[in-house]
Amino acid sequence: MSEWFTVDRIDRDTFVISEYKHWEETHCYLLCGTERAVLIDTGLGVGSIRDVVDSLTDLPVTVATTHAHWDHIGGHRYFERIAVHEAEVGWLTGKFPLPPEAVKRNLTCRPCDFPADFSPDDYHIFQGTPQIVLRDGDCLSLGDRTLNVIHTPGHSPGHCCFYEPERNYLYSGDLIYQGCLDAFYPSTDPWLFWRSVRRLLPLKISRVLPGHHRLSVPVDLIGRVERAFQDLAREGNLKHGGGVFQYEDFQIHI
Numbered sequence: 001m002s003e004w005f006t007v008d009r010i011d012r013d014t015f016v017i018s019e020y021k022h023w024e025e026t027h028c029y030l031l032c033g034t035e036r037a038v039l040i041d042t043g044l045g046v047g048s049i050r051d052v053v054d055s056l057t058d059l060p061v062t063v064a065t066t067h068a069h070w071d072h073i074g075g076h077r078y079f080e081r082i083a084v085h086e087a088e089v090g091w092l093t094g095k096f097p098l099p100p101e102a103v104k105r106n107l108t109c110r111p112c113d114f115p116a117d118f119s120p121d122d123y124h125i126f127q128g129t130p131q132i133v134l135r136d137g138d139c140l141s142l143g144d145r146t147l148n149v150i151h152t153p154g155h156s157p158g159h160c161c162f163y164e165p166e167r168n169y170l171y172s173g174d175l176i177y178q179g180c181l182d183a184f185y186p187s188t189d190p191w192l193f194w195r196s197v198r199r200l201l202p203l204k205i206s207r208v209l210p211g212h213h214r215l216s217v218p219v220d221l222i223g224r225v226e227r228a229f230q231d232l233a234r235e236g237n238l239k240h241g242g243g244v245f246q247y248e249d250f251q252i253h254i
Helices: 049-056 086-092 100-108 190-200 221-234
Strands: 006-011 014-019 026-032 037-040 061-064 082-085 132-134 139-141 146-151 160-164 169-173 180-182 207-210 244-246 251-253
Touching: 014 049, 026 049, 026 207, 037 049, 082 086, 086 132, 146 190, 190 221, 221 251
Parallel strands: 037 061, 061 082, 082 132, 169 207, 180 251
Antiparallel strands: 006 014, 014 026, 026 037, 139 146, 146 160, 160 169, 244 251
């Protein structure tokens, strides 16, 4: 198995596959049920995440995409069954919003010990046709486990969080994590980002499982991020070009 990835066990049948050697520190989550498995995101595409998944389960795997940014779809090419929100189907089928050169600059903008068999010059953004089109309120069944799809646009038009009601897990993608929350790209919407965070507040959540950086995210981070957006809106700063706003353990870039 590639040394590029780090695997940790969340519980008896839930794993996190991380890329800590890269500055993005991406996390992908493998959920194993009685009938099938779901892999939430596939990371950068630097190494073969399929080899890691195959070492953990022999169940049929569906990839559930939080959003179709390059650092979350890099390993999609290793899988046959891919789900993405309807708003970002086009991003996978030829209309990705960044040119390859910009993606390669992001990939290599900080020093990184890439695997010996990886060449950034050969890096490609995944393009393909998803087999499942997600919509708000959909459910993905693993047999004994269910994932609820929550459409949470703002960071991207089709961003989704996945909520597991039996365990009260929230797989938050790039909506909630301890780091810089990005709502400054042309394809982002700071007001929708705030509304999406508000949608999470009524949920009973025992654990937040983020798309990047620290895994031990306090659940109260959701409320604190929501209040930060509320303050930015009240102060007239919730608009593109506002800059980076620093809080105790996260930032908001708009």
